[in-house]
Amino acid sequence: MSPNSETMSIFSPRLAARLDALVQKYPVKRSALIPMLLYAQDEIGYLSDAVIAAVADRIGITELEVRNVATYYSMLRFKPAGKFNIQVCTNISCMLRGAYDLYERFQDELGIGHKGVTSDGVFSLEEVECIGACCWAPAIQVNYDFLDELNPDSVPEILSKYRSAAKSAGEASHA
């Protein structure tokens, strides 16, 4: 059974309040489905079975219907990604300006392929379609950060920057 959203929400109070507000915003509750999934994924990291059940419960539709919609979108995922999800665009503009070399370099450095996650859980890698940054191709997106006009040699620096961010965040959370 889906958890009772009142008593044992799997979401933070802030997210729960945000989702409640979202549902009110549309004439039909289910219109809030996609933003709800996205926000829930941002907090939990992926669309776990529990997230799907909780969202279905809040909107009053079946879990199957939530999955019908969620599986359509490549930006919604059903397995945990790394702490930093690197999305490398290989669409035409980026491709013409060396996106494949960039993507290959990421694969070499991280030792993972498309949709892979590093063993320490810090990074995941994805080859994606156009992210709307064509003017500054080749571009990538790390979580919500845009990095552009890259070349393969920018990769080590990008990785070490995020690695240390992960480290300090880890220390902060242990302190």
Place this chain on the structure above:
Amino acid sequence: MADVTFTVDGKKLTAAAGTLLIEACRKAGIEIPAFCYYPGLSLQAACRMCVVRQEKVGKLQTACTTTVAEGQVFITESEEIAQARKATIQMLLGNHPLDCPVCDAGGECEVQDMTFKYGAGESLYAEAKQHREEQQWSPAVYFDRPRCILCYRCVRMCGEGMDVWALGIQNRGVTSVIAPNEGDHLDCEQCGMCIDVCPVGALTSGSYRYKTRPWEMTHVSTVCTHCGDGCKVTLGIRQSNDGSEIVRADNRDKGGINGDFLCAKGRFGFDFVESPDRLNTPLVRNTQGKLEPATWEHALTTAANKLKEIRDNRGGSAIGVIGSNRTTNEENYLLQKFARTVLGTNNIDHQRTADYAAFARALAGQSGKTAGLRDIGAAPAILLVGGDPTQEHPLLAWALRTDVRLNRARIYVANARNIKLERQAKAVLHLTADGYHNLAATLDAGSNDFSKAVLAEESLVVVLGPECPGTAIESLVAWGLKRANVKFALLGDHTNSRGAADMGLFPDLLPGYIPVSTPAAFAEYPGLQAGAGKTLPEMLIAAGANQLDALLIVGADPVATTRMASESLKNTFVIVQDLFLTETAALADVVFPAASLYEKSGTVTNAFGDVQLVKKAADRAGVKSDFEILVRLANAMGIEVKSLVPFSKRGTSADLGQTRGAQAGEADRSAVWLTANNLEPRLSPFDPLAILDEIARLVPGYELDRMNLYAGNDVRTELGATPGFVPVSALHNSSLIAPAHDTLFTSGTLGQYSSALHELEEHQKNDVATTAAD
């Protein structure tokens, strides 16, 4: 809407403005291929097979979404269109295995037909086909993913049609896939509707898959033997070692009262006929007190001699007869005629599942006041009092849902339980368990929103569930009769409860609810007793008190249903006609193996008074229809069979019967009518239809439209046709009524012997159990 005129392939057509082009063309005999379009379901426009050229429009248009308007001009077949359709098929076949030689759908597959027609058998794609293993989603539903053409028919049927929403579609593009609600299996009503609408062999049925090919079967349209709704079902028959067997049940013939619909019982629950527990030889209790196989002759003589002896020495009142809810009208009629004229007793009853006698009494003298299923399916407003149609009357539930969806009908639910149909209801009134009595008063008062809404309706069908006691039936019918445009229906269980009541399986009422005390036309029955006989419980009590010497039980299991002590039948000579060795049959002295509804012909009347023809489909060595058994029993008692069943002796040379009285010439009249209509005359006393003339003549409401009946259409019988007044009788009280409360997977005795239904029930039970444990 106003009619408009438009041109299709050079022909001028007329249709209401706003009609879908594809429908307008179908009506005019112009076929437009369509994979995703399905009449009655929402439009999908997913397949592009129905493309046509519309004048002055740049691109090809989909006929399944184009609505007709004045002056339009269309072309439905051309080089360009054929090319477009061929391209569509090529895309569909990109992953489709074309394994027609082993596919269940081969021979009745829409993709196969279209591939033949437009010729895209050779693919231009270089990519390898992706194979996926078939999946079993439930005992009834299997999925072969590569064959799926993503038409969404199954998704819409399950959601919109069944209101179950168990199927979805996941991913997108080439990876799109139909998915069941529980990940790898289905938690649903197991109706098989998704299999039925699937245009290809992607969804296949557990009971039929890999068994045969469609052209190897004979297809017989008959009536489902399970609930009281009486769906028309097409049985696929094949020769077997001991006769012919049923391989499949579906509804190829969509002209019945059920249209597209069949539930799990109608579709999968036919396998009881093949049960190894079926009786296939008569049994007679030997001197050691053991039931042992016997010849028909021995069993018939034993039973006949005993009945004769008891009747002659102790009188007919020492014999009781219990009839069935699932035998045909002809058999029920014959049974009561046999009881009343041969055995000389009014001790006859059946297990009543709804109070049709009270219903008939409330409606006596009224005409046009009962609603058939077709009326309900088109009614603008329905008041549903009691009952849980989704479980107990699946077709009624389907008709109501469809009526809401397509005609915006309004349903009002007054019930002591919470039922699924509330989801379609405009208003719901929760009653206490005995609140049905006061409902009429509540409605009249008009003091709550529910009754206000009901009172505001200009016409209404009141559907009375089985838990409505006789008093509630009477008060609600009286309430409705005061208003204009109110029709009624009363929900009985099993395939022919209504027929059993209509045909007079009552101790005090003759066929047509005519009191035995004032028998009117039935005065011609020789030896008819005027006093009421014993009810079913009274017969059992009398048997226990050694006051009933013989009991003839046809298609009923009173020992099980009344939970009576088995010793109480110790001193009664019990004769049972049944399919199985039921608890009652096990105590009997003589047991006759009876044919099931799928193995005989006749007519049945559903709960709503729709009469339909039952056609013999399967055949089984060793069994006989209850009709034939009764005729043989009467014959063995020395009765002139023709007095019981007026069958024709001389075939087509018939006399009109004037010289020998109405009854004597009856069969010949039947023969005249039959030959005039190019039908075969009834030449055998075992032909149940030979007695239809007598039923038509004597039983009020049963002067049926026989041409339509024989053509396989449903025809109406009128309850209110009983002239005058049906008296209130002490023999009718609610303690005699026991609704079956069958579910989607149970069906009285028959259900117990259906392994298909058992498996479905288990599957659903386990599913509920695992979900609850999560």
